[in-house]
Amino acid sequence: MREQSVRExxxxxxxxxxxxxxxxxxxDLLVEVLxxxxxxxxxxxxxxxxxxxxxxxxLVARAASGLEEEVRQGVRVPIGAGFAGTIAAxxxxxxxxxxxxxxxxxPILSEKGIRRMVGVPLFSGTDVMGVLHVGRLQDQSFNSDxxxxxxxxGERVSAAIQTRQIAVESAxxxxxxxxxxxxxxxxxxxxxxxxxxxxAEDRSIGGDWYDAFVLPSxxxxxxxxxxxxxxLASAVMVSRxxxxxxxxxxxxxxxxxxxLTMTNRKLLHFEIDTMVTLLCAVAKxxxxxxxxxxxxxxxxxxxxxxGAELARVxxxxxxxxxxxxxxxxxxxxxxxxxxxxxxxxxxxxxRGEAIDSGLARLRDAVANVSPEQMCRDVMRRxxxxxxxxxxxxxxxxxRTPDPSxxxxxxxxxxxxxxxxxxxxxxxxxxSVAEARRFALRAAGDxxxxxxxxxxxxxxxxxxxxxVHARSDFTVRILRSANQIRVECxxxxxxxxxxxxxxxxxxxxxxxxxxxRFAHNWGVEQSDxxxxxxxxxxxxxxxxxxxDGGRDSPHGxxxxx
Amino acid sequence: xxxxxxxxxxxxxxxxxERGNELLRTAKAGERLVIDMRRVRFIDSSGLSGLLRLxxxxxxxxxxxxxxxxxxxxxxxxxxxxxxxxxxxx
Numbered sequence: 001m002r003e004q005s006v007r008e009x010x011x012x013x014x015x016x017x018x019x020x021x022x023x024x025x026x027x028d029l030l031v032e033v034l035x036x037x038x039x040x041x042x043x044x045x046x047x048x049x050x051x052x053x054x055x056x057x058x059l060v061a062r063a064a065s066g067l068e069e070e071v072r073q074g075v076r077v078p079i080g081a082g083f084a085g086t087i088a089a090x091x092x093x094x095x096x097x098x099x100x101x102x103x104x105x106x107p108i109l110s111e112k113g114i115r116r117m118v119g120v121p122l123f124s125g126t127d128v129m130g131v132l133h134v135g136r137l138q139d140q141s142f143n144s145d146x147x148x149x150x151x152x153x154g155e156r157v158s159a160a161i162q163t164r165q166i167a168v169e170s171a172x173x174x175x176x177x178x179x180x181x182x183x184x185x186x187x188x189x190x191x192x193x194x195x196x197x198x199x200a201e202d203r204s205i206g207g208d209w210y211d212a213f214v215l216p217s218x219x220x221x222x223x224x225x226x227x228x229x230x231x232l233a234s235a236v237m238v239s240r241x242x243x244x245x246x247x248x249x250x251x252x253x254x255x256x257x258x259x260l261t262m263t264n265r266k267l268l269h270f271e272i273d274t275m276v277t278l279l280c281a282v283a284k285x286x287x288x289x290x291x292x293x294x295x296x297x298x299x300x301x302x303x304x305x306x307g308a309e310l311a312r313v314x315x316x317x318x319x320x321x322x323x324x325x326x327x328x329x330x331x332x333x334x335x336x337x338x339x340x341x342x343x344x345x346x347x348x349x350x351r352g353e354a355i356d357s358g359l360a361r362l363r364d365a366v367a368n369v370s371p372e373q374m375c376r377d378v379m380r381r382x383x384x385x386x387x388x389x390x391x392x393x394x395x396x397x398x399r400t401p402d403p404s405x406x407x408x409x410x411x412x413x414x415x416x417x418x419x420x421x422x423x424x425x426x427x428x429x430x431s432v433a434e435a436r437r438f439a440l441r442a443a444g445d446x447x448x449x450x451x452x453x454x455x456x457x458x459x460x461x462x463x464x465x466x467v468h469a470r471s472d473f474t475v476r477i478l479r480s481a482n483q484i485r486v487e488c489x490x491x492x493x494x495x496x497x498x499x500x501x502x503x504x505x506x507x508x509x510x511x512x513x514x515x516r517f518a519h520n521w522g523v524e525q526s527d528x529x530x531x532x533x534x535x536x537x538x539x540x541x542x543x544x545x546x547d548g549g550r551d552s553p554h555g556x557x558x559x560x
Numbered sequence: 561x562x563x564x565x566x567x568x569x570x571x572x573x574x575x576x577x578e579r580g581n582e583l584l585r586t587a588k589a590g591e592r593l594v595i596d597m598r599r600v601r602f603i604d605s606s607g608l609s610g611l612l613r614l615x616x617x618x619x620x621x622x623x624x625x626x627x628x629x630x631x632x633x634x635x636x637x638x639x640x641x642x643x644x645x646x647x648x649x650x
Binding site for chain 2: 430452455459504507
């Protein structure tokens with residue numbers, strides 16, 4: 001009969017927890033449950049310890065009744081040690097008939113005069129999330145009925161804690177979301193901004209974010225990024241990366257590639273196992289040219305009077321992936337009335353489809369309209385009513401139209417030569433291949449003949465920097481309507497030797513190839529830079545030019 | 561036979577010479593060392609120098625070096641620099 005009345009009282013207790021569960025004060029709830037449990041089971045102490053994960057897993061006292069000092073002293077019990085630690089390690093109830101320093105890790109229990117104890121593990125699914133235990137000062141042993149009742153109470157305590165954790169996570173997530181995605185984009189004369197954020201279909205917090213800010217120098221930074229994973233942990237990581245990038249931008253200024261390198265270093269050291277893609281675009285007033293660097297992030301789309309194009313950004317590795325990666329800088333011209341769209345991969349990725357198809361679909365969906373209109377169009381055409389597997393973030397930056405300028409001038413239609421990309425590289429042999437890959441990507445659509453010559457000559461110039469200068473060097477790609485120019489600058493002032501080596505000579509052939517294949521080449525020293533700059537130019541064939549020029553091809557023949 | 565692949569530049573030239581030298585260790589005077597170039601996608605002056613250094617090492621042992629299946633980009637450079645005269649293609 002005793003058992004039945006105890007069960008009834010337990011049922012009543014559980015009903016109380018159901019009502020109280022709608023509120024967030026789980027600590028008060030736990031204390032109340034433990035107090036009632038003491039009365040129902042006729043015990044003197046009751047306590048809940050929760051698992052805290054770290055380098056070592058510990059149980060930490062979270063709520064107690066008749067044993068309040070456990071919580072006040074922040075008692076920590078290692079998994080596997082003592083009474084509670086054994087319950088957590090074995091994942092099963094333990095009845096203790098003798099309480100002393102050999103059976104419990106926590107001296108408070110024996111000091112309190114507790115004689116008998118019983119405890120059960122608290123589960124989240126099949127994982128142990130904590131321990132619930134009760135104790136008696138009297139020497140009256142616990143039996144299997146007590147264990148069963150304690151298990152029923154334990155299930156309800158677990159549910160209460162988990163409900164609270166989910167509520168906390170979603171409240172914190174909503175707060176982080178507001179904090180991470182600025183509703184007020186900066187007010188900058190001559191520019192318009194628009195942004196969107198759409199969570200994934202399951203409404204979990206994602207790892208996408210965007211940011212836009214102006215530095216004291218007047219320089220504008222716009223960024224978009226994606227932390228791998230979902231949930232509160234990703235949102236917290238977004239907050240850290242965002243803050244790190246802002247700091248490095250403020251201190252280091254104006255070099256997006258350098259800020260990526262520093263952020264990568266920070267992630268590798270302090271945030272193990274984190275992968276982040278990030279794209280930074282930086283411009284000074286009047287914001288006609290953006291310097292863009294990418295860590296594994298898809299390229300922006302630029303819409304102008306000439307149509308929509310994907311910026312030819314060569315992405316470096318994602319942040320947190322490799323030691324000392326090298327990031328290049330690509331320059332993108334933004335004419336008045338043109339808009340640049342930054343986005344995350346959730347917009348273009350579809351399961352079972354190559355990324356290029358998604359990028360092409362995006363380019364086709366973008367028209368030369370205002371930033372606000374562009375965001376609306378892109379979300380409607382690419383997301384529409386389809387469920388998205390990943391979250392999507394968009395940030396559009398547009399230059400306000402200038403009525404005094406009749407038509408925009410794009411980078412490759414003018415006759416003047418313009419810097420389109422640059423990259424700093426260390427004096428290592430693998431930098432030579434990086435320089436070739438960078439130059440080919442930056443040059444864009446060229447004939448096979450031009451591409452082959454470009455690859456060879458960049459290889460030769462980069463090799464000279466690595467072998468002779470042994471300093472960091474910079475490769476710059478410039479382009480006009482009818483030529484591509486490549487510059488390699490290093491810290492060495494030594495002369496450049498052009499030899500004409502015989503067939504079996506094992507050196508001296510590099511500059512000879514430059515002489516043979518380049519349309520023009522030269523060496524420059526300037527007061528602005530410490531070392532020298534070796535450059536060459538290649539004529540673009542008429543088919544490679546936007547204006548269809550007629551100059552005959554020049555340079556050596558590379559193919560057999 | 562030595563099979564080369566990929567991009568033979570500064571980063572790969574020394575390794576190419578080392579691999580060739582390994583083969584030369586067991587080679588006898590009068591034999592041939594054949595370098596298969598079929599999978600070479602790119603070569604520059606550092607890569608060519610590597611081939612010529614290997615040829616010099618082979619010469620000391622009276623081993624002659626031949627190239628096989630030379631891609632267009634490589635063949636163009638060999639001809640331009642006259643190396644095709646000292647490193648003949650099979």
